[in-house]
Amino acid sequence: MSEQIVWLVGAGVHAGEYAKVLNDLNAKYEVIGRGAESAAKFEEKTGHSVHQGGLDPFLASHAIPKEKNDVVAIVTVTIPNLTSCTIQLIQHGVNTILLEKPGGKNSEEIAEINKAVENAKSEGRDVKVRMAYNRRFYASVRKARELAEEEGGITSFLFEFTEWSHIIAGLPHPESVKHSWFLGNSHVLDLAFFLGGKPKDISCHNAGAGEVTWHPQSAIWVGSGVTETNALFSYHANWAAPGRWWLEVLTRKNRYIFRPLEKLHVTRLGSVKVEEVEIDDSIDKKFKPGLWLQTKTFLSNPDDKDLLPLAEQLCHVEKLYEPMRGPDLVLPSILVVGAGNIGSRHLQSLAGLQTAVNIVVVEPFQACLDRAKKIFDGEQKVNSQTQVRYVQSLDQIATGRTFDVAIIATTSSVRRKVIQDVLDHVTLKYIIIEKVLFQTTKDHEDVLEMLKKHNVKAFVNSQYPGFPLGKYLKEKFQKGPVNFHALGEAWGMCCNSLHFVVLFNFLNNTTEIEIDGSGLSPGYEASKRMGFVEVFGTMKGKSPEGAEMSLVCTSGEKPEGRTIRIWNDSGNVFWNEQTGRLFGSFASNNWQWESKHFPTPMVSRWTHKMVEQIFETGMCDLAPYEDVYKTSIKVNDMFVAHLAEAGHEPAKQGICLTT
Numbered sequence: 001m002s003e004q005i006v007w008l009v010g011a012g013v014h015a016g017e018y019a020k021v022l023n024d025l026n027a028k029y030e031v032i033g034r035g036a037e038s039a040a041k042f043e044e045k046t047g048h049s050v051h052q053g054g055l056d057p058f059l060a061s062h063a064i065p066k067e068k069n070d071v072v073a074i075v076t077v078t079i080p081n082l083t084s085c086t087i088q089l090i091q092h093g094v095n096t097i098l099l100e101k102p103g104g105k106n107s108e109e110i111a112e113i114n115k116a117v118e119n120a121k122s123e124g125r126d127v128k129v130r131m132a133y134n135r136r137f138y139a140s141v142r143k144a145r146e147l148a149e150e151e152g153g154i155t156s157f158l159f160e161f162t163e164w165s166h167i168i169a170g171l172p173h174p175e176s177v178k179h180s181w182f183l184g185n186s187h188v189l190d191l192a193f194f195l196g197g198k199p200k201d202i203s204c205h206n207a208g209a210g211e212v213t214w215h216p217q218s219a220i221w222v223g224s225g226v227t228e229t230n231a232l233f234s235y236h237a238n239w240a241a242p243g244r245w246w247l248e249v250l251t252r253k254n255r256y257i258f259r260p261l262e263k264l265h266v267t268r269l270g271s272v273k274v275e276e277v278e279i280d281d282s283i284d285k286k287f288k289p290g291l292w293l294q295t296k297t298f299l300s301n302p303d304d305k306d307l308l309p310l311a312e313q314l315c316h317v318e319k320l321y322e323p324m325r326g327p328d329l330v331l332p333s334i335l336v337v338g339a340g341n342i343g344s345r346h347l348q349s350l351a352g353l354q355t356a357v358n359i360v361v362v363e364p365f366q367a368c369l370d371r372a373k374k375i376f377d378g379e380q381k382v383n384s385q386t387q388v389r390y391v392q393s394l395d396q397i398a399t400g401r402t403f404d405v406a407i408i409a410t411t412s413s414v415r416r417k418v419i420q421d422v423l424d425h426v427t428l429k430y431i432i433i434e435k436v437l438f439q440t441t442k443d444h445e446d447v448l449e450m451l452k453k454h455n456v457k458a459f460v461n462s463q464y465p466g467f468p469l470g471k472y473l474k475e476k477f478q479k480g481p482v483n484f485h486a487l488g489e490a491w492g493m494c495c496n497s498l499h500f501v502v503l504f505n506f507l508n509n510t511t512e513i514e515i516d517g518s519g520l521s522p523g524y525e526a527s528k529r530m531g532f533v534e535v536f537g538t539m540k541g542k543s544p545e546g547a548e549m550s551l552v553c554t555s556g557e558k559p560e561g562r563t564i565r566i567w568n569d570s571g572n573v574f575w576n577e578q579t580g581r582l583f584g585s586f587a588s589n590n591w592q593w594e595s596k597h598f599p600t601p602m603v604s605r606w607t608h609k610m611v612e613q614i615f616e617t618g619m620c621d622l623a624p625y626e627d628v629y630k631t632s633i634k635v636n637d638m639f640v641a642h643l644a645e646a647g648h649e650p651a652k653q654g655i656c657l658t659t
Contacts, residue, residue, distance in 0.1 A: 003070045004299060007032060007058075007094070009085055010076035011042040011050045014100070017288040018074055019046040021295045024287070032058045055088050056366040064093040072096040072299065074132075079177050079184050080389060083109040087396050090116045090127060097129045098298045101190070103310065105180040105387075106328065107317045108398050114314050115398070128302045129310035133190045134290035136306055137297070139281035140264035141290075144249065144256045145195060147277075151251040156232045157196040161188040162243025165212050165219075176387035178214040182325040188245050189321060190308070191261065192235070195249055197227030199320060206326035211240040216385070218326050235324075262289050331358045331387070332615060335397075335406040335426065337418055339363035339372035339390075342434060342603060343409030347388075348375050349607035355615060356385035360403075364392050394425045402427040405611055407461075412436045412658065413531070416443040423454045430614050431458045432607075433625065435498045437632045439656045444629045444636075451625065457618070458625035460632075463606060464503040466621025469575065469582070469598035473507060476571050476586060481547030482507040488562030488577070493553040494527070494534050494639055494658035500551055500564075501541060501631055502623050507566070508543040511627050516540040517638035523646045525555070532657050535642060 006022060008015055011033025019042070022029045031050045033039045039050035051058045064071050073094045077085050083104040089097060090113075103110045113129065120127040135141065148154050163185065168178065177184065193199065208219030224234040237243065246259040257265040257274065262284060264277040283292050297304045308316075322328070332355060336347050339361050350359060363369045369390045376388060391397065406428050410418050416438050422428065431451070437460065438444050451458050464470045484504045505511055519538030527534045541549035547568075561578025573584040580599035585591045613620035636656045643651035650657050 004028065005030065005071055006299070007071060007073040007089070008076065009055065009073055009089070010078075011038045012076065012078075015076040016042055016045050017291055018076060018295065019048055021287055021292045023048075024292065025296060025299065027299065030058075030062075054366065054370075055085060059088070059092050066093070069093065069095055072098070072302075074098045074295070074298075076100050079105055079180060080174065083112055084389070084391050084396055086113050086129065087116045088392070090120055090129075091395075093125075095120075095125055095127045096302050097127075098132050098295070098302075098307075099129055099310065100132045101313075102180075102183045102186055102317065102321075103131060103313055105176065105389075106183065107314060107322055108401065109389075110310070110314045110317055112396055112398050114310055116395070117310060119395075130298060130302055131308040131310065131313045132294065133187065133194070133308055134288070134294045135187050135191045135261055136194050136308075137290035137293040138262055139279045139284050139289075140258060140262055140277075141191065141195065143277060143279045144258070144264055147254070148195070148249060148251050148256065151253045153229065154196050154231050154249045154251060157192060157247065157249040158234045158236075159188055159192040159245075159247040160235065160243055161185075161221075161237045161245055162241070163237075163239050165214070165239050169212075169214050175214070175384050179217070179328075179385065179387070181215055182217075183317060183321055186321055188247060188261075189235075189324070190316070191258075192233070192247055193227075193316070193320070194306075194308075195247075196231050196233055197229040199225045199233070200228045201226050202320065202323065204324045204326070206324075208238070208240055215239060217328055221324060221326075223324060331356050331385070332404040333358045333360070333402065334611065335359075335403040335422070335428075336361045336409065337363075337394075337406065337422060338409035338411075338434075339368045340409065340411075343407070344368070344372035344375050345603040346407050346409055346607045347372050348379050348604040350611065351376060351379035351381050351386070352605070352608040353386065353612060354382055355612065356383040357387075359386065359388040360397060361388065361390045362392070362394055362397070363390070366392065394421055397426060399425055400427060402429070404429050405614055406431045407434075407607070408432070409434045411529075411532075412439050416447055419447055420450060423450050423456065428454065428456045430618075431456055432461050432610065432622065433458055434461050435632070436495060436636075436656075436658050437498075437629065439636070439658065440654055441633050441637065442654075444633050448626065448629055459610070459614075459620060459622035460498075460502070460625055460628040461607075462499050462502040462623055462628065463601070463621075464499055465506040465623060466610070467598070467601060469600075470503060470506065472582075472596065472598065473503075473566060473573065476573070476584065477507055477566065477568060479570060480508045480568070481543055481545040482566060482568050483547055484549040485552075485565045486550075486562045487552040487564075489554045489556035490558065491553050491562055492527075492534060493536065493539065493551065494532075494656075495529075497539060497551055497553075498628075498632060498635055501549070501635060502628060504541060504543070504547070504549045505627075505631060506623070508545065508547045510543050510545070511631060512544050513541045513549070513631055513634065515634045515638045516542075517642050519550075520642050521555075524643055524648060527658070533643065533648065534658075535639065539638065 006029035008031045033050040034054045039052050073089050117127045202225030204223040206218040206221045211219040219239040221237045249256050255267040265274050521537035524533045524535045536555045538552045564575045566573045571586040575582040582596040585593045610620040640651045640656045
């Protein structure tokens, strides 16, 4: 133990209790926290410094040599972060981890850690993740086990795990933590089966859905069963009524009573008198009960039989705790891949969903994840039961998990690969893909085949047809051909032209537009997005019926809102993007001018509407991928030809560096 270095992950109140124990054990340790406020409190309480900023910067500067791996970790972060932190540690090379219960919000998250363990073992590493159920190490529990063994073992046991709902309702925990309270506070369940034995048969009943607002799934539980050692047991809890935690275990001679769990009382055969059993609990009074012995055991012998291995915890959760709890909230799931400027705004919009959902955000850069979380947390939630999890890799999501909707908001350069990885790793029903779609013709075609293979319905996030403006124009211009002209300065032709091409197609009921780039200005410029390019000038298009489109983008210092004209024999419309003001005159109204206001909705106020439509109908106001991809290829090919002529090397290889 003297050679060990302990990484204490988390700097909250519970981490402070571990620090007391580590100090007493003369252990060497580093503390990794995130926020400055919790770090300051920890340092003031313990006198030990904290590495701030989370795991990312710490791990970046703390490599683990394979030939001398003396690092062990104790993970004490909040329940929503247990899974991601533990997987990150395993992937960094930490082989021995004490993980605070329950390991994740559900069996799915715990399975993700177990998968990371198995992957590491397949590489020849001896990875051990043990669960921190400190009540197993109470002096009262150790004494009762000793006495029960002397008396021939436990023949039956009963327990209650009622929570004080009036207290929990006011705690400042996220709703997702409270919804996971049954598993998150499984201390009594673990302790009962630790002493009494693992069930081989169990009958479970639950009721009271909606009676406790912070745990709407259910509030009352009763059940019974028999263990592998043939001990009978029963349990009860009612979170909508008075009660407490307690456990009683019975031998042929005595009834041992844990009420509270830290104390041990006994009722002997032939008596009803309750007597206190003398125990040496001095260490439990000096430190958080059970924590000193648990930590010492873990550091000296992580294979000790009293430490619960992660794989067994997963089995307990899947086979015991979740059946006891009953059905969890069955929420639709949304996957957001990419949490940059656009992805974070998609996430922000999802706070407006009327439907409660489970959201998983995947973004490799921690700074982007932190920013996205800050944006989402600052948004008013329409449904407080929505839950969000932030991860840095698809590998942190269980293989085969089903998502109702995925939003792919990465840059175009990696988007095809990301979509392939997503489709290979999880099951999708619907997918929304950001534009610019892809940088090559092959990527467009490959993704179409992937979508067909996996039976996924895809939409392109080109929103104008679904905007109030698009619906107004469609109503007014019911007969084609409809001409379209847009003019503006520095509006990002490579990035945004597809929006207007899709709107032009929408108004003309076609997907067969011809694209002409002969009016583009010679050369190209670096985009404001690093590694990408922009062009200027005029691009034109024509529909099979002869409708004409022209998009003009002039070079300038500052982007300006575009002015758009749409016209044919039945109407004439001018719309200014910057002001949202529209003026239109139509033959049906004797060419009288009318004024309307159509501001462009921001992504942060729009995406949730599309998702709600998909939930309700399986369709939405976004254009289906199969209606857009050929047009997108034509636009890409036009830019590739122009850039290649200008000497752009990637374009000569058929790659259009736009996003």
